[in-house]
Each structure stands twice: as C-alpha cells, then as structure tokens.
Amino acid sequence: MVLSFTAISASLGGGNETDHQALLHIKSMITQDPYGALTSWNNSLHFCDWTGVTCGKRHRRVTRIQLQKQGLEGYLSSHVGNLSFLRGLYLSINNFQGAIPPELGRLSRLRVLALDLNKFTGIIPTNISRCSNLEVLALSRNKIVGSIPKEISFLSQLTFCSLGDNKLTGGIPPFLGNITSIEVFSAVRNPLGGSIPDTLGHWNSLNNFYCGSCNLSRTIPHSLFNLSLLTNFSLNDNQLTGSLPSTIVLPRLEFLQLWGNKLTGPIPSSISNCSRLRGLEMNKNKFHGKLEIDFEKVKDIYVIRLGNNNFGSNEVGEMRFIDSLKNCTKLEELDLDECMFQGELPRSIGNLSDKLSYLSLTENKLQGSIPQSIGNLVGLTFLSLGGNKFTGNIPQTIGNLQKLTEVYLYGNQLSGPIPDVMGNLSSLLTLSLYSNMLKGHIPSSIGNCTSLLELYLDNNNLDGKIPTQLLQLSSLSKMLDLSNNKLYGALPTEVGDLNMLSILDISNNYLSGLIPSSLGDCASLSTLSLKGNLFRGTIPPTLSSMKGLVELDISLNNLSGKIPQFLERLKYLNLSYNDFEGEVPMLGVFSNASAFIVSGNSRLCGGLVELGLPKCKETNKHKKKLPLFAMVILIAFVLFTTTCLTYVWCKKRKRSQPSLSSTNKRFIKVTYNQLLKATDGFSEANLIGNGGFSSVYKGILDEYDDEFVAVKVLNLKNRGAQRSFMRECEVWRNIRHRNLLKIITSCSSVDFQGNDFKALIYEYMSNGSLHDWLYSSERSLNLLQRISILIDVASALDYIHNQCIPTVVHGDLKPSNVLLDDCIVAHVGDFGLAQFLGTTSYQNSSTMDRGTIGYTAPEYGLGSEMTCSGDVYSFGILLLEVMTGKKPTDDIFIEGLSIHKFASIALSNHVIDVIDASILKVYQDNEIAMQEENSKKIEECMASAIKIGVSCSMDSPLQRMDIKKVVHELWNIHDTLQSIQV
Structure with missing residues (x-):
C-alpha cells in the first residue's frame, strides 16, 4: 500500500x-x-x-x-x-x-x-x-x-x-456544413473566392454569419434564409449575383448586410416580417422595382442603407414608403443615395424620428420643392439632397436643425436667396450649395457658423459684395469657393484673416480694385484663383509670405507691372491676359513651359524660347529725356486712352466672358489635296494610330513651316463619326491648356471621288502615346516620369472641369489618348466623346458614346449622365495602370477581381507586389535609391500613388477624390521623389 x-x-x-x-x-x-x-x-x-x-x-x-x-x-x-x-x-x-x-x-x-x-x-x-x-x-x-x-x-x-482578416484562399469548403454545432462563423476580409456552399444550410444552430469582403461570387443559397436562429447575417462587399427569395423567414434577424454586391430583383417585402430588425444594409447592388417594405413592422430599426440601387419605378408615389417610417422611433440613419427615385419628396419626411442624424437622398431625380417639414428633423447632423432637381427656395425651417455639421444641397435648381437662418447652424463644418440658381447677397449671418471648414457657393447667380463676416471665419481651413457668380466690389482686406485656409477660389466674378496686401497673411493657402475679375494694379509684394502657395491663377484681369521674382517657387502659375511688362524670369516655375502661362501680355519679353516672346531691349542710360511739357501731354494722352479702352472693355466683359480662343490667331486653311500630299496619300507607312471613328497619320504640312503634324481622318461611314468631329471642333474652340493636345486646324471638304471628307490637324507628338510607352519592350518610364505624366493629365482634367465655362467632360480618358511630346510632357487628346455640362449639346448621347470598357465609370452602365466624376474614375483606372503595368481588361481580372480591388488589397499587404516590374528594376539598379532611407521613401511614394488611384476609382462617385486634391497629392509625391535625386 x-x-x-x-x-x-x-x-x-x-x-x-x-x-x-x-x-x-x-x-x-x-x-x-x-x-x-x-x-x-x-x-x-x-x-x-x-x-x-x-x-x-x-x-x-x-x-x-x-x-x-x-x-x-x-x-x-x-x-x-x-x-x-x-x-x-x-x-x-x-x-x-x-x-x-x-x-x-x-x-x-x-x-x-x-x-x-x-x-x-x-x-x-x-x-x-x-x-x-x-x-x-x-x-x-x-x-x-x-x-x-x-x-x-x-x-x-x-x-x-x-478566421477573419487573414490571407486564406480556396473558398468556403462544403465540408464545413458537417459542423452542425456552429453558432458563430466569421471569415471576413479573406481573399477566399468561390461560392457559398449549400451545405451551410445544415447549420441549424447558427446565429452569427460574417463573410464580408471574401471575393465570393454566384448566388446566395436560399437555404440560409431559413435558419431560424440567425440574428446577424453579413455578406457585404463581395461579387454575389442573383435575386433574394421572395419569402424570408428569419424571426430573430437583427442585422442584414448584403451591401456591395451585384444582387438583382426586388428587395422582398417579406423582410417586413423580421420584426427584430435593427440594421438593413442593401446599398451598392442592382436591386430594382418598387420598394415595398412596410417599415411599420420593424419599429426597432436604426440603420437603413439602400443607396446605389435602381428602385426608381416611374410609378406615382414611389416614395410613399417614407410614410411607413414614422413609427421607427429609433431610426438614426437613412441612406437612399443614387436610387433613381423620381417625383416629389413627401412631406412625411418630417415625421421621421427625432433621433435621425444622417439623411441622404443624393443623386436621385427628385423634383419639386424641399418640404418645409424637413425642419422637424432636429436630430440631423448630416443632410444631403444634392444632385437632384429640386426647385424653389431653400426652406427657412432648415434653421431649426442646429445640430447639422454637413449640408449638401448642390447640383439642384434651387433659386431665391440663401436664407439668413443658415447663420443658426453654428455647428456646421461643410456647406455645399454650388451649381444652383441662387441669387441675392451672401448673407453676413454665415459668419455665425464659427466651426465652418469648407464653403461651396460657386456656380450660382449671387451678387453684391463679399461680406466681411464671411472672411473673418478663422475656422475655414479647407475650401472657400465663390467662383462663377456675379459678386462685385473690392476684395475686403479681412481676407487676410483666413490664415488657416488651403484653397480660395473667387474666379469669374466682377470683383475690382487692388489685390489687398493682407492676402499675404493667408499663410496656409496652397491654391489661389482670382482669374476672370477686374482686379488692377500690381501683384502685392506681401504675397511672397505665402510660403505654402502652390498654384496661383490671376489670369483675365487688368493687372500690370513686372512679374515678381517670388512667384518662381510655385508649381503652377497663370498670368495670362493681363498687362504685365518686362522680362519673364527663367528660374523655378518659369523654367518649365508647361507649368506657367503668360500669353495675352503684349509687353512681356524674354523668358524661355518656347514662349516666342521678343528679346528684351537693353536700357540706354544716355537716352535723351523728353521735355517736361511733352511728358505731361504724353501722360495725359495715355491716361485718357486707357480710361476709354478700359470703359469699352468692361462694357463688353459684362455682356459676355471672353474665351481664350477669341484671342488666338486664325486657323490656317488646308484642303483635302494638301493633306493627301502631306501624308503621302494617307499611306500605311505614315499611319500612327486607329480609333473607333478615325485613323491618324503623320505628315509634313508646307503651310505649317514644314513641321510634322498629326492628321486625324474621320471614317464617316462609322455611326457617330460625324458627331464626334463636331464635338471635337466645338471643344477645341473653347479650351486651351498646356496639357491639352494643340489643334492646328480642321478640314471639312470632299475627296477626289466626291465623298465627304473631314479631318482634324494636331501638333505632332514625337513620343507617341502613354499606352505605347507602358507596353513597349524597348523603352520604359521611371517612377518620377510616370508621376509627372499623371500630374499633367490630372491638371488637364482640373482645367476642363473647374476652369472652363461651360464645364467639359472628356468621356474617354485612357492611355492611348494621352500623348507625349519631346520632353515627355503629357497632352490629353481625343475629345470626340466630350460633353459640355449645363448645355443641351449632345446631352442625348447613348451609353455607347461613354468611353472604353475598363475605363468607363460604373454609373454610366446604369444610364447615368456623364459627369466630371466619371472622368475622375477613368483617371483612377489610368493611374493604376501606369503604376501596375496592367490593363483594366487584363486576363487576371476575373471572378470579381478588378484592377481597383487588385490595388486596394495590396495597400493593406505589400504594395510593392503590384508595382510594374520595370519601375522596380530602375531603382534596384540605382545605388542611391537602394539606400534604406531612400528606398523607404520611394515605397511610400508608390503606396501614396496607389491610394490616389484607388480613391479615384471607387464605385460611388461621392467617394472619389476631388481632382484638385489629386493634383496636390501628386505634386507632393513628385517633390519627394525629386528630392531623392535618383
């Protein structure tokens, strides 16, 4: 024992x-x-x-x-x-x-x-x-x-x-259905791929199922909608297709997340029977049909996200489902963006919960007036009704919504004045009222919005003087845009109080007087546009203290004097169409002809050869002085003449804003015979490109100083070619920019057989297209060159989107439409699918006219009208192609994987894995670049560029990066790379 x-x-x-x-x-x-x-x-x-x-x-x-x-x-x-x-x-x-x-x-x-x-x-x-x-x-x-x-x-x-947030692949295996004890299963944010197996319908104990962002495809097994214990069901951000079962029996369901898929058909009305439902997120799909959920039965719901679908039914009262929300007393968020809803917004919108903090009906087709009852929603912090067809005045009751931090009413047809009650919204951070028909003065009460970060009042009919109270809002740090209105008077000296502001745009108004020296106190400004006003005098020397200024546009004014030397440090400068005199500097921004514009200043001399300005004359110290009486007579004559000319010019300016093209020399005239001779009979040897509507030939035109030109011959047998020609002619009459392809002339004639002949003649780009360089086995672009090209393209878009009147949408941005000159400077061409926003020109174009597969914004496929945001999407895809060396139609992009998702996934893992091998090879062969500190900076620059591409190519237009910000971010990358000196 x-x-x-x-x-x-x-x-x-x-x-x-x-x-x-x-x-x-x-x-x-x-x-x-x-x-x-x-x-x-x-x-x-x-x-x-x-x-x-x-x-x-x-x-x-x-x-x-x-x-x-x-x-x-x-x-x-x-x-x-x-x-x-x-x-x-x-x-x-x-x-x-x-x-x-x-x-x-x-x-x-x-x-x-x-x-x-x-x-x-x-x-x-x-x-x-x-x-x-x-x-x-x-x-x-x-x-x-x-x-x-x-x-x-x-x-x-x-x-x-x-198992979520790993790198698991191989799909959800069917054998998992054997684990009948499972109550909670999560595999979110894994690149699993494949489909959802039917065997998961055996999980009778399941109450939580999370498989969002798993690259899943095909349909959702209907058996999952019969798991009676299910409380949380999440399959968001996949590539799932098909429709939902008409009968959904999930009595314990609290959260249903199916957003970000490709699901079709109607949303079943049987969801109304899920009485415990608290969150319904079905946005970013392709659901259609009338929305018939009876929300009175789901009284505990607090989040409803149904945006980016196609619910618009063309039926009278399709918005009546709003009535059934009145008993949802816990509702906090209602997202109905881009749903194709039509008709009027019901007055019952004001009966929603006082806990509602987020309401968005952006980019629908709603019309009529904004209901006064909107003022009952006193819990709102976010209100967006932008991009609709609302008319009438902004309701006075909006002043009751004192918790609002963001208000978006842009892109409607709102008229009348901006109500004084806007000043009641003291918590406001963003106010966006641009692109309406608002008139009257800017209310000084906006000065009470002491938290305001950004204000957009551009593209309205506002008049009067800029209130000093607005300029004393020290909180303004992002943007103040008052452009394209009818504001007059001097720019108040209080503008200097905006010392935190990044972007100030007061272009295309009737502002006059001197540029206030206090503007130099705006130390944080990176972009300043005063163009298209009546400013006179010289550029104040105090502007030299604006150390952060990157872009300055003071074109189309009455400014004079010499060009200050401190402007050399800018990245972009437009001094055109003023009365500047003297020598153009040659350092800094003035060393790059594509980075500044001085045309329309007849008294300038010197500068880069490319400017074509006369040489500056040497001053003669021994030159005899005029007698005093002669000087007095001469000065009096000049003052009288200047006064008369200024009066006549101002009268003309008030009647219409002059376009840049109005001052250009007349186009040279060319005939069919001259073009035939220039291209050696349109020979194959001179063919340099083919497009959907045209062929492009290289040629030498005697009438153009025997220099090479590019001749774009329209194939008029192709449907749409005639319209493409007319569009390009109209566009080129209205725009001119250093990063746009320069047109020389056009030809509309008949050939020797009597057939109609139409051609456009452009400046020849010796380095071909960006597409040629990206896929050449003989030459390649390093990272700095690629970023510079992207800056050029983005600058061109910024110009046509934000500086042209009317705004131009390119509609077909892709590498083959980006041409490179001798210095690898990019020029955007081919405006055959372009549109002018806010005009009737070509507005009835079919979806066939909207770009190239892979580069076209997804909303165009749903019938949406062309917008600047669509160009930004195309730019994002182009950027990702430039950085990855892969076309958006590459064979690897299958089963839901796109170039956007390919790049997005790399951002959270290892961005180097997706960068074009030819970029990496250049730096791997460079000793300076391979130093640890520099190598890290280069990788960060690559990641930053990819982030921009991903941001620009988001499915939702509202989530895409603003093109002005794109230019700014790309310049930051450029400067970092240049500092490494590799």
Whole structure:
C-alpha cells in the first residue's frame, strides 16, 4: 500500500514538472514583455501562482493561460503541446509571430484556442482536429495563409469559429456544413473566392454569419434564409449575383448586410416580417422595382442603407414608403443615395424620428420643392439632397436643425436667396450649395457658423459684395469657393484673416480694385484663383509670405507691372491676359513651359524660347529725356486712352466672358489635296494610330513651316463619326491648356471621288502615346516620369472641369489618348466623346458614346449622365495602370477581381507586389535609391500613388477624390521623389 501511494505521488510530481518546464519554454520564446506580465514567472513562486496561469485544484496542473493584451512579442513555443490538462489558451491582442505550432494538436482537453489579433503566419495546422473538445477557435486578424483544412470539420463540438482578416484562399469548403454545432462563423476580409456552399444550410444552430469582403461570387443559397436562429447575417462587399427569395423567414434577424454586391430583383417585402430588425444594409447592388417594405413592422430599426440601387419605378408615389417610417422611433440613419427615385419628396419626411442624424437622398431625380417639414428633423447632423432637381427656395425651417455639421444641397435648381437662418447652424463644418440658381447677397449671418471648414457657393447667380463676416471665419481651413457668380466690389482686406485656409477660389466674378496686401497673411493657402475679375494694379509684394502657395491663377484681369521674382517657387502659375511688362524670369516655375502661362501680355519679353516672346531691349542710360511739357501731354494722352479702352472693355466683359480662343490667331486653311500630299496619300507607312471613328497619320504640312503634324481622318461611314468631329471642333474652340493636345486646324471638304471628307490637324507628338510607352519592350518610364505624366493629365482634367465655362467632360480618358511630346510632357487628346455640362449639346448621347470598357465609370452602365466624376474614375483606372503595368481588361481580372480591388488589397499587404516590374528594376539598379532611407521613401511614394488611384476609382462617385486634391497629392509625391535625386 505504501509503495502504491509513492508511485502515484511521483507520477503527479512528474506531471507538474512537465507543466513547469513547458511554461519556462513558453517564456523563453517571448522577446518583449513591455508590461511585465511574465515577471512572476520564476522559481520564487509555484507556477500555479504565476500571472495569467490557472491550475486545477485537484492535480495542480495548468488548465488555463490568460495573457491577452499584454503587448507580448515573440514566438509560441512548441512546448505548449506538453500542457496536457490545458483547457483554455488565451493569447489574443499581442504580437506573436511565426507559425502556429502543430503540437497544439496534442491538447485533447482544449476547449478554447484564442490566438486572434497577433501576427501568426503559415497555415492552420491540420492536426488541430485532434482537439476533439474544442468549442472556440479564434484565429482572426493574423497573417495566416492557405485554405481552411478539411480536418476542421471533425471538430464536432465547435460553436465559435473566427478566421477573419487573414490571407486564406480556396473558398468556403462544403465540408464545413458537417459542423452542425456552429453558432458563430466569421471569415471576413479573406481573399477566399468561390461560392457559398449549400451545405451551410445544415447549420441549424447558427446565429452569427460574417463573410464580408471574401471575393465570393454566384448566388446566395436560399437555404440560409431559413435558419431560424440567425440574428446577424453579413455578406457585404463581395461579387454575389442573383435575386433574394421572395419569402424570408428569419424571426430573430437583427442585422442584414448584403451591401456591395451585384444582387438583382426586388428587395422582398417579406423582410417586413423580421420584426427584430435593427440594421438593413442593401446599398451598392442592382436591386430594382418598387420598394415595398412596410417599415411599420420593424419599429426597432436604426440603420437603413439602400443607396446605389435602381428602385426608381416611374410609378406615382414611389416614395410613399417614407410614410411607413414614422413609427421607427429609433431610426438614426437613412441612406437612399443614387436610387433613381423620381417625383416629389413627401412631406412625411418630417415625421421621421427625432433621433435621425444622417439623411441622404443624393443623386436621385427628385423634383419639386424641399418640404418645409424637413425642419422637424432636429436630430440631423448630416443632410444631403444634392444632385437632384429640386426647385424653389431653400426652406427657412432648415434653421431649426442646429445640430447639422454637413449640408449638401448642390447640383439642384434651387433659386431665391440663401436664407439668413443658415447663420443658426453654428455647428456646421461643410456647406455645399454650388451649381444652383441662387441669387441675392451672401448673407453676413454665415459668419455665425464659427466651426465652418469648407464653403461651396460657386456656380450660382449671387451678387453684391463679399461680406466681411464671411472672411473673418478663422475656422475655414479647407475650401472657400465663390467662383462663377456675379459678386462685385473690392476684395475686403479681412481676407487676410483666413490664415488657416488651403484653397480660395473667387474666379469669374466682377470683383475690382487692388489685390489687398493682407492676402499675404493667408499663410496656409496652397491654391489661389482670382482669374476672370477686374482686379488692377500690381501683384502685392506681401504675397511672397505665402510660403505654402502652390498654384496661383490671376489670369483675365487688368493687372500690370513686372512679374515678381517670388512667384518662381510655385508649381503652377497663370498670368495670362493681363498687362504685365518686362522680362519673364527663367528660374523655378518659369523654367518649365508647361507649368506657367503668360500669353495675352503684349509687353512681356524674354523668358524661355518656347514662349516666342521678343528679346528684351537693353536700357540706354544716355537716352535723351523728353521735355517736361511733352511728358505731361504724353501722360495725359495715355491716361485718357486707357480710361476709354478700359470703359469699352468692361462694357463688353459684362455682356459676355471672353474665351481664350477669341484671342488666338486664325486657323490656317488646308484642303483635302494638301493633306493627301502631306501624308503621302494617307499611306500605311505614315499611319500612327486607329480609333473607333478615325485613323491618324503623320505628315509634313508646307503651310505649317514644314513641321510634322498629326492628321486625324474621320471614317464617316462609322455611326457617330460625324458627331464626334463636331464635338471635337466645338471643344477645341473653347479650351486651351498646356496639357491639352494643340489643334492646328480642321478640314471639312470632299475627296477626289466626291465623298465627304473631314479631318482634324494636331501638333505632332514625337513620343507617341502613354499606352505605347507602358507596353513597349524597348523603352520604359521611371517612377518620377510616370508621376509627372499623371500630374499633367490630372491638371488637364482640373482645367476642363473647374476652369472652363461651360464645364467639359472628356468621356474617354485612357492611355492611348494621352500623348507625349519631346520632353515627355503629357497632352490629353481625343475629345470626340466630350460633353459640355449645363448645355443641351449632345446631352442625348447613348451609353455607347461613354468611353472604353475598363475605363468607363460604373454609373454610366446604369444610364447615368456623364459627369466630371466619371472622368475622375477613368483617371483612377489610368493611374493604376501606369503604376501596375496592367490593363483594366487584363486576363487576371476575373471572378470579381478588378484592377481597383487588385490595388486596394495590396495597400493593406505589400504594395510593392503590384508595382510594374520595370519601375522596380530602375531603382534596384540605382545605388542611391537602394539606400534604406531612400528606398523607404520611394515605397511610400508608390503606396501614396496607389491610394490616389484607388480613391479615384471607387464605385460611388461621392467617394472619389476631388481632382484638385489629386493634383496636390501628386505634386507632393513628385517633390519627394525629386528630392531623392535618383
């Protein structure tokens, strides 16, 4: 009997020592312990008393390790597999790395394995199936690769499985349906791919299912909509197609997230029976038909997101579902953006919950007046009704909404004055009223909005003087845009109080007087546009203190004097059509002919040869002075003449804004015969490109100083070619910019067979197109060159979108329409699909006229009208192509993977993996670039560029980056790369 007891004691002692040694090995593999969690892990205490260790009372064996949120770094020792009594291993929210040790498979008693929020790599160990009692498997937010192993299906007691935010592939395997005990399953944000297996319909205990952003495709098995215990159902941001079942029986459902897919058909009215529903997120799909959910039955709902669908039914009262929301007293967010809704907004909108903080009906086709009842929604912080067809006045009741921080009423047909009650909105951060028909004065009460960051009042009919109270809003830091109105008078000296403002645009008004010297106090300004006004006098020297200024446009004014030297440091400068005199500098911005404009100043001289200005004459110190009486007569004559001319010019200016093209020299005239001779009979040898409507030839035109030209011959047999020709002619009559292709003339004649002949003659671009360079085996562009080209293209878009009247939309931006000159400066061409916004020209164009597959904005495919945002999308795709070297139609982009998603995924992993190999090779061969500090900067620049491309190519137009910001961000990248000097 004594021998037996001794043997048992020895056995227990051996087991304890095994646990002791295992814990010490675990500690030895931990390299960082910032909070001292393992300080007690030493021989001064029994290991059962160590921090985070729990032992069983009977055998004193380790049953639980709890070390969450301790900042631990290192590796998980394989000796963890020796803790044979372990039931719970909790290591969440640390920095463990390396592979998950397969020795965990020895722990047959293990019930909880929580390794989430670490940096584990490698695969999920297959022998984890030996942990037959495992109930909780938490591996989310690591860097685990490979597929979900079949062996997991042997875990018959598993109730919680979280695998999200890893790099798992191989789809959701059908064998998972065998784990009928599953209650919670999450695999969010993994590139799994594939479809959702029908076998998941066997999960009768399931209550939470999360598989958003998994690149899943095909249909959702209808059996999932019969899982009666389901409370949270999330399949957002995938590529799922098909329709939903007409009958959805989910009595416990609280959250349904299916946004960001390609689901079609109507949203089933049976969702009304999900009486516990709190969140409904079905936005960014292709649902259509009348919205017939009876929201009176889902009174606890607080989030409704149905935007970016096609609910517009053309039926009378299609917005009546708003009536059923009156009893949803907990509703906080209602998103109905871009749903094709038509008709009037019901007055019942004012009956919604006083807890409603977010209301958006942006980009629909709503008309009529904005209901006065909108003022009942006193809980609103965000209100967007922009991009509709609302008419009438802005309701006075909007002044009741004192919690508002953002108001977007842009792009409607609102008229009347801006109500004084806007000044009641003291919490306002953004006010966007641009592109309406508002008139009257800017109310001084806006000066009460002391939190305002950005204000957009451009493109209205506002008149009067700029109120000083507005300029004293020191909070304005992002944007103040008052352009394209009828404002007059002097620019108040209080403008200097805007010392936090980044962008100020007061162009195309009737402002006069001197440019106030106080403007120099706006130290944060990066972009300033005063163009198209009546400013006179010289450029104040105080502007030299604006150290952050990058872009300055003071064109089309009456400014005079010499060009100040401090302007050299700008990135872009437009001084055209003023009365500047003297020598044009040649340093800084003046060293790059594409970065500044001085045309229309007849008294300038010198500068770059490309400007074609006369040489400056040397001053003659011994020149005789005129007699005093002659000087007096001469000055009087000049003053009289100037006064008369100024009066006549101002009278003309008030009648119409002159276009740049009105001052250009007349186009040279060419005939069919001259073009035939120039191109050697339109020979194949001179063919340099083909398009949908035309062929382009290289030629030498005698009438153009024997220089090469590009002759674009329209194929008039192709449907739409005639219209394309007319568009280009109209566009080129109205625009001129350093980064747009220069047109020389046009030809409308007949050939020798009597057939109609039409051609456009352009300046020849010796370096071909951007497309040619991107896919050439003989030449390549380095990163700095690519960024410079992207700046050129973005600047061209900024010009046609924001500086042209009317605004021009290109409609077909792609690498083959970007031409490069001798200095690799980019020029955007081919305006055959362009449109003028706000005019009737070509507004009835079919969707066939809207760009090229892969570059065309997704909303165009749904019938939306062409917009500047569509060009931004095309630019984003072009940018990603420039950076990755892959076309948007590349063979790898299948099964829901697009160039946008390809780049977006890389941002969160390793952006170098998607960068064009020819860019990387240039820098890998450069010793300076490969220095650690420079290499890191270059990689950051690449990532920044990709971010811009991803932001510009978002599916939703509202989420796309503003083109002005694009130009600014690209210049930052350019400057960083240039500073490295590689």
